[in-house]
Amino acid sequence: MQTLIKNGHIVTATDDYVADILINDEIIVAIGKNLKVDADKVIDAAGKLVMPGGIDPHVHLDMPFMGTFSSDSYETGTRAALFGGTTSVIDFILQKQGNSLQSALDEWNGRANGTAYGDYSFHMAVTDFNDSTRVEIKNMVDAGITSFKAFMAYKGALMLDDKQLVGLLEEVKKQGGLVNVHATNGEMIDYLIAKHRGEGKLEPLYHYLSQPEVTEAEASGRFVDLANYTGCPGYIVHLTCEGALNAVRERTQKNQKVFVETCIQYLLLDASLYEQNFDGAKWVMSPPLREKKDQETLWAGINQNLVQVVATDHCPFFWEQKLMGKDDFSKIPNGHPAIENRYELLFSEGVAKGRITPNKFVEVISTNAAKIFGMFPKKGTIAVGSDADIVIFDPNESHTISAKTHHMNVDYSGYEGWQVNGKVKTVLLRGQVAIDNDECLIPKGYGQFIKRNKVKEII
Ligand code: URP
Ligand code: ZN
Ligand code: ZN
Numbered sequence: 001m002q003t004l005i006k007n008g009h010i011v012t013a014t015d016d017y018v019a020d021i022l023i024n025d026e027i028i029v030a031i032g033k034n035l036k037v038d039a040d041k042v043i044d045a046a047g048k049l050v051m052p053g054g055i056d057p058h059v060h061l062d063m064p065f066m067g068t069f070s071s072d073s074y075e076t077g078t079r080a081a082l083f084g085g086t087t088s089v090i091d092f093i094l095q096k097q098g099n100s101l102q103s104a105l106d107e108w109n110g111r112a113n114g115t116a117y118g119d120y121s122f123h124m125a126v127t128d129f130n131d132s133t134r135v136e137i138k139n140m141v142d143a144g145i146t147s148f149k150a151f152m153a154y155k156g157a158l159m160l161d162d163k164q165l166v167g168l169l170e171e172v173k174k175q176g177g178l179v180n181v182h183a184t185n186g187e188m189i190d191y192l193i194a195k196h197r198g199e200g201k202l203e204p205l206y207h208y209l210s211q212p213e214v215t216e217a218e219a220s221g222r223f224v225d226l227a228n229y230t231g232c233p234g235y236i237v238h239l240t241c242e243g244a245l246n247a248v249r250e251r252t253q254k255n256q257k258v259f260v261e262t263c264i265q266y267l268l269l270d271a272s273l274y275e276q277n278f279d280g281a282k283w284v285m286s287p288p289l290r291e292k293k294d295q296e297t298l299w300a301g302i303n304q305n306l307v308q309v310v311a312t313d314h315c316p317f318f319w320e321q322k323l324m325g326k327d328d329f330s331k332i333p334n335g336h337p338a339i340e341n342r343y344e345l346l347f348s349e350g351v352a353k354g355r356i357t358p359n360k361f362v363e364v365i366s367t368n369a370a371k372i373f374g375m376f377p378k379k380g381t382i383a384v385g386s387d388a389d390i391v392i393f394d395p396n397e398s399h400t401i402s403a404k405t406h407h408m409n410v411d412y413s414g415y416e417g418w419q420v421n422g423k424v425k426t427v428l429l430r431g432q433v434a435i436d437n438d439e440c441l442i443p444k445g446y447g448q449f450i451k452r453n454k455v456k457e458i459i
Contacts, residue, residue: 001025001040003431008045008392011358012052012381013367021050023388026430031384041433043426045392051362052381053087053389053427054343055369057123058237058261058311061091062111066333067324071316072409074111077339078118078447080407082434085343085424087389088119088379088450090369092149094158097128101136105145116447117440118429119389121373123180125149127157129164137171144451146177146374147235152219153186153286166226173232176454178372180235180261183219183244184211184287193330204280207329208271208288216287217243224251224258233455235259235372238313240266240287242297249306259372261309262298264342265289265414268349281322282414284332285313299355308368310346314339316410336414340406343391348420352395374453392426399423 003023010019010031022030022037030037061077063070072080074091081089093108095101101124112120124145126133137148150165151158160168172179192210196202201209220236224247227234239245239260248260271289274280283289301307315335325332338345346365350356356364370380377386398421403413427435434442 001431002037003041003043003388003428004035004037004039005043005045005050005390005392008048008050010050010382011362013359013363016358021382021390023428023431026387028382028384028386028388031382043392048425049358049393049395050382051391051393052366053391053429054085055088055366055375055380056081056086056311056314056339056342057090057309057369057373058263058313059089059091059339060313060315060335063092063094063315065315066331068317068321068333070335071318071321072314072337072339074116074120074447075444076407076409077314078116078120079440080340082118082427082429082440083407083424083438084340085391085393085427086118086339087427087429087434088121088375089339090121090123090373092125093122094125095127095133101126101133101140105140105143112449114445117434117442117444118447119450120447121145121375121450121452123147123149125151125158126168127151127160129160129168134167134171137177138175141175141177141454146452146454147180148172148177149180149182151182152223153182153184153189155186155190159186162226166230169227169230169232173230178233178235178455179227180237181223182238183216183223183236185215185219188215197328197330202328204278204284204329204332205274207284207332208274211286211288213241213243213290216241217247220244221247221251224248224256227258228254228256233257233259235261237261238263238266238287238311239307241290241294245297245301245306252306259309260301260307261311262301262307263311263313264338264345265336267295267298267310268345269414270295278326281325281332282412283336284322284325284329284334285315285336286334302356302360302364308364308372310342310364312338312342316408318411337408337410338414340408341401341415344420344422344424345415345418347393347395347422352421372455374455375450379450388428388431390428391424393422394425395422397423
């Protein structure tokens with residue numbers, strides 16, 4: 001099966017030109033002007049941008065968390081991602097404390113196999129690092145799971161102490177992987193939560209006030225120092241604020257490299273949303289939304305190459321689930337839905353408003369994640385030999401985000417009523433037209449597991 005995309009304005013992380021793209025089955029086989037081919041299918045992309053499919057390396061699908069499960073499954077979550085231009089996701093497997101990594105992998109394979117629409121891979125969250133877990137790290141790397149998550153918070157459920165964290169960093173370094181980290185000071189947060197609850201301060205606002213900037217700045221700096229000591233490549237997930245980014249910035253003066261991810265919500269939303277009584281629960285997530293000055297720092301950090309990835313931390317819960325915490329903020333399931341909105345929101349708020357260039361957009365929405373997590377150049381670019389994961393995008397069509405029209409399995413939107421400039425029109429995943437004009441054209445189960453390579457520091 002040959003598909004020809006004609007006359008599109010191709011944008012990659014480095015280039016920007018008008019050409020045709022020829023796809024043979026799943027792979028891009030030629031790029032050039034006026035390709036003369038008698039293809040089975042021809043797509044006219046004149047006047048449109050043709051960009052790599054988005055890669056969201058931070059999602060939580062069907063995840064057991066805080067006494068419930070995140071509400072998007074592999075089926076609904078990867079399908080919604082495709083509607084929004086994201087063709088690949090990396091989800092987090094959670095080891096159960098006391099159990100093996102392999103048993104957690106089996107459980108997640110059971111969720112994903114045969115149900116995903118989009119391509120997916122896994123990070124392995126190590127929540128109990130001990131002698132038997134250490135041995136399993138190599139098995140995971142051999143299976144193509146080359147990144148390992150450490151939580152420095154959520155004590156008693158997910159958190160590693162510093163002793164375990166250093167052990168994990170050493171072993172992952174030895175096996176050629178990378179450690180990504182939820183970098184907040186769990187002990188200090190638990191102290192503040194208990195203090196606020198003891199004072200009868202139970203509204204969502206106190207979720208925010210229990211995780212001040214210093215909890216993230218301190219842990220981010222500590223993580224970078226420990227990663228540096230062990231020589232292990234590190235990646236800070238969902239970094240939100242000036243203090244944390246400055247902790248990373250300072251350490252780059254020692255010629256130290258650590259990758260930084262922020263998420264779309266931290267660029268666009270701020271903590272004033274917590275001031276509206278329980279409605280603020282929609283944005284209860286960890287770390288919480290921050291201040292306007294932090295948004296400015298993050299946009300600048302993207303342009304300074306200090307922030308390499310914009311993800312979502314997609315972790316949706318129905319309103320009914322959020323109500324679990326109506327009398328106590330510490331029981332509100334943490335997380336918000338965004339997997340479908342990231343690509344268009346970042347284009348609209350970033351490129352259309354002149355904050356980032358189209359090349360930078362592609363870099364942080366797709367290419368850098370592919371490079372950092374061992375998928376490049378199969379994923380993350382438009383080049384001969386790459387998977388044909390392609391978004392055909394109309395930069396001039398605007399629309400409004402609403403829970404009434406989104407495809408995520410959740411009954412509200414964190415961005416209800418937001419007007420976005422630019423729209424995903426057609427999405428190809430490995431050469432198949434997956435989305436066209438708001439219709440999904442591939443079957444459930446089309447999505448494949450992406451076996452990732454060992455980590456090379458190539459950006
Ligand atoms: O609030 C969040 N971020 N929920 C998902 C779990 C995590 O910490 O990433
Ligand atoms: Zn986290
Ligand atoms: Zn997360």
